[in-house]
Amino acid sequence: MDRKTLCIDGSFRTREEGDDYIIAGYFAVFNSPYFIYDDLSEIILPGAFDLERDGDIRALTNHDTTLVLGRTTAGTLSLRADEKGLYGEIKVNRLDQDAVNLFERVKRGDVSQCSIGFDIIRETFVDLGENREQFQIESVKLWEVSVCTFPAYEDTIVSARKKDAADEKERSVKAWAERMKKKIKREG
Numbered sequence: 001m002d003r004k005t006l007c008i009d010g011s012f013r014t015r016e017e018g019d020d021y022i023i024a025g026y027f028a029v030f031n032s033p034y035f036i037y038d039d040l041s042e043i044i045l046p047g048a049f050d051l052e053r054d055g056d057i058r059a060l061t062n063h064d065t066t067l068v069l070g071r072t073t074a075g076t077l078s079l080r081a082d083e084k085g086l087y088g089e090i091k092v093n094r095l096d097q098d099a100v101n102l103f104e105r106v107k108r109g110d111v112s113q114c115s116i117g118f119d120i121i122r123e124t125f126v127d128l129g130e131n132r133e134q135f136q137i138e139s140v141k142l143w144e145v146s147v148c149t150f151p152a153y154e155d156t157i158v159s160a161r162k163k164d165a166a167d168e169k170e171r172s173v174k175a176w177a178e179r180m181k182k183k184i185k186r187e188g
Contacts (some may be wrong), residue, residue, distance in 0.1 A: 011022065012106050012114070014106050021091070022091060023090045023106050023147060023151065025053075027043075027087070027115075030083075031044075031046070032047075033134070039131050040134070042135035045141075047138070049079075050139070051072075051080070056071065056072055057072045057079060057143065057145065059071070059088065059090045059145050060152035062146060063149075069092065069093075069099050076091045076093070077090050079088070085140075086145075111147060113147075116144070119140065119141040123137045123139075
């Protein structure tokens with residue numbers, strides 16, 4: 001499995017609950033196409049997240065493992081999958097100036113996007129016709145969620161997904177050829 005990142009506008013909100021600062025929003029939205037490049041997209045299907053299996057997930061800033069905002073095992077990150085997608089709430093440590101600064105940036109609307117880091121366990125490649133293709137992600141191993149300034153696919157990830165699409169097409173053509181050979185054998 002290769003680690004992937006997926007980026008969206010999380011439309012994060014902030015709130016204060018007593019002494020707690022909270023950053024909340026959707027880290028992933030189901031059935032919403034995320035474009036890798038013009039004609040290749042991927043969607044996350046409902047049921048892709050198994051948060052009990054995934055266990056200890058971290059909330060990070062910009063995927064930086066030195067800027068941990070929260071953690072599920074510490075009770076400072078809560079995640080749940082609902083009918084819309086993967087929703088999360090981060091309890092910000094008010095004694096961590098980096099975390100408080102991020103809270104204020106989200107509060108002002110300067111930072112509103114997010115990304116998730118995961119491994120794909122199961123996906124289906126679909127030819128949508130008209131030279132459009134899509135990976136439909138059915139199951140993932142979630143490692144982290146990140147509040148990001150510039151969430152975007154890195155060139156290496158785009159290249160890897162393009163190669164995945166090419167490999168999938170090649171497998172489909174080979175499978176079709178094998179089916180045709182068997183059919184000709186039976187009819188011949």
